[in-house]
Amino acid sequence: MSQGLVLDIQPNTVWHVEEACRQAWPAVVEQVANGWLLRRSGGGIRRTNSANPLAGERHCNAALIDRIETFYRDFRQVPVFRLTDFTREISAELDRRGYTTQANTLTLLALLAARPPLYSEGTVVTTEPTENWFDLRDRLAKDPLIFRDMVAAIGMPKAFASLRAGGRTASIAYGVLCHGMLVVESVATHPDHRGKGLARRTVGALMNWARDAGADKACLQVVADNHPALAVYRALGFNTELYSYHYRFAPDAA
Numbered sequence: 001m002s003q004g005l006v007l008d009i010q011p012n013t014v015w016h017v018e019e020a021c022r023q024a025w026p027a028v029v030e031q032v033a034n035g036w037l038l039r040r041s042g043g044g045i046r047r048t049n050s051a052n053p054l055a056g057e058r059h060c061n062a063a064l065i066d067r068i069e070t071f072y073r074d075f076r077q078v079p080v081f082r083l084t085d086f087t088r089e090i091s092a093e094l095d096r097r098g099y100t101t102q103a104n105t106l107t108l109l110a111l112l113a114a115r116p117p118l119y120s121e122g123t124v125v126t127t128e129p130t131e132n133w134f135d136l137r138d139r140l141a142k143d144p145l146i147f148r149d150m151v152a153a154i155g156m157p158k159a160f161a162s163l164r165a166g167g168r169t170a171s172i173a174y175g176v177l178c179h180g181m182l183v184v185e186s187v188a189t190h191p192d193h194r195g196k197g198l199a200r201r202t203v204g205a206l207m208n209w210a211r212d213a214g215a216d217k218a219c220l221q222v223v224a225d226n227h228p229a230l231a232v233y234r235a236l237g238f239n240t241e242l243y244s245y246h247y248r249f250a251p252d253a254a
Helices: 011-025 062-074 092-096 131-140 146-151 198-211 229-235
Strands: 031-035 036-040 052-053 080-084 101-111 124-126 158-165 170-177 182-190 219-225 240-249
Touching: 011 101, 011 182, 011 219, 011 240, 031 062, 036 062, 052 062, 052 158, 052 229, 062 092, 092 229, 124 198, 131 158, 131 170, 131 182, 158 198, 170 198, 182 198, 198 219, 198 229, 219 229
Parallel strands: 052 080, 182 219
Antiparallel strands: 031 036, 036 052, 080 240, 101 219, 101 240, 124 158, 158 170, 170 182
16 A cells, blocks of 8 residues: 555545445445345446455355355356455455456545645536536446446435537546545546546546535545556545455356
8 A cells, every 4th residue: 555645544444435436336236145245237337247345254155156156147147256455365266266357456545635626627517417428428438328327326425527628528527425535436538638638627626526525535446557547646646545456257257
């Protein structure tokens, strides 16, 4: 864990972040099984179609894996486990079964309290997504109908930021408040407008909104080899790496 910022990181902070990120991207079905949360929404979005570890005691034996595999296969889905770097007790058994590893992802924190407002000129922040906001997201990511249902199911305070360029919506992101922190999600910029600082302004607007609402921290999760996104987030103050996670896919994954 790096300490680029002086943050008050308590032992339960990682679990608060885990819960906040789940609240910011709810699944249609969530079932607890011996210390694991089995999430399912259909489609190909990994985070809402995987087994996630919960705080406290967790079973990590073959019977638990059998139960989770049955849960997903009953829905005609490939079993997927999402493992953080502090919940990998189950890895050896997954290795034995031939599970593959994908998408190493970093969880980053930034300090919001006592900092000046971030530059966000031209960014519009609304409490619900507009059709233009959805249109850009739909063009750049998978499962648009599932995503829209997920957004509608978010039960925490939320905000949607968008920025226009060239006569159209060019950059978007949304944020959710949970445990006194902002969770930043779905940062996307149209390919014609990348490298112009639009994502930095869009996320900055969400950080300003969250700070004004009383949040003192912000978190986000980014694929570890997404270097352009990492550069944007570091410039915004996301300099504390709290933990990482990855996905384990059953060997019959396409």
